[in-house]
Amino acid sequence: MARSSMQKKKILLVMKELLEKTDESHPLSMTDLIFMLSNNGISAERKSIYHDIEVLRDFGIDIENKREKPAGYYVASRDFELPELKLLVDAVQCTRFITKKKSEELIKKLENLASKSEAAQLQRQVFVVNRNKTKNENIYYNVDKIHTAISENAKVRFQYYEWTVAKEMRLRREGMFYEISPWALTWDDENYYMIGYDQVSQVVKHYRVDKMVKLEVMKRSREGKELFARFDLASYSQKIFGMFGGEEEEIRLVCKNELAGVMIDRFGKEVCLHPVSEASFAVTIRVNVSQQFFGWLFALGDKVRIEGPVWVIQQFKERMRAVQECYK
Incomplete structure (x- = not known):
């Protein structure tokens, strides 16, 4: 190898060795660097390696020379700590x-x-964490395609599956493709969701990205621009419990004071809490009334009570009666 090529390789090897192996507790001495270069077929003097380190410093790599033991050169700071x-x-x-x-x-x-x-x-x-993971290997590519569709103002089409009791994937709608105008991606309950406009039903819908298969970006422009011009994703996420839809309604709750933090965590600091007694307060919220919303209320027990509207109270009672019937 020509001498000039050897010199170019030398400085790259020094950089690689320092980046891969060193930190403040694990520096490399000049002897270590000379030995490493020798193993790679390059004979080098200390003076030339000093020069290489200075060039790397000028290049922007933060290399320090530690004097106390363990002594030597190390990369002191990186892009990520x-x-x-x-x-x-x-x-x-x-x-x-x-x-x-x-x-x-x-x-x-x-x-x-x-x-x-x-x-x-x-x-x-x-190895500390052992959490349930999705099985859909296409998730990365789905997310990328959805971002592409949003940036290019295009619709997407995909098949959507659900799990059966036999733990098998079954396509919904007998495998028919969904055609949706994507407008946002959001996380909820450790899952990724695409929020988009369904022109057929003319409503906003959301779909779990890991349940999409054969996703592709279409050459057709998105629909629902007027609706999403005033769409508030944060507000939408607050109203949807567990990303299950339902009829949107304004609901008044009366809660024990100890639930103030629960309401603020769920609906934000802007939510109005009105004292109704020394021990309780009232709050008015807009939510999509669903079984998941009722489940959230039920978990709060006797510390919360629905004040209205009447049809929501009635549905909640019917839900509780249905659950009781299961245990008779």
């Missing part, structure tokens, strides 16, 4: 819509952003 990488690993692990295989691939890539010793700490975290 170790606590930040741990946070990202936790996020990948906790996210159900990312498959186990994709989670492992992502974490491997995150490990490359740290030194080998720090990467070992990230790898140990992988």
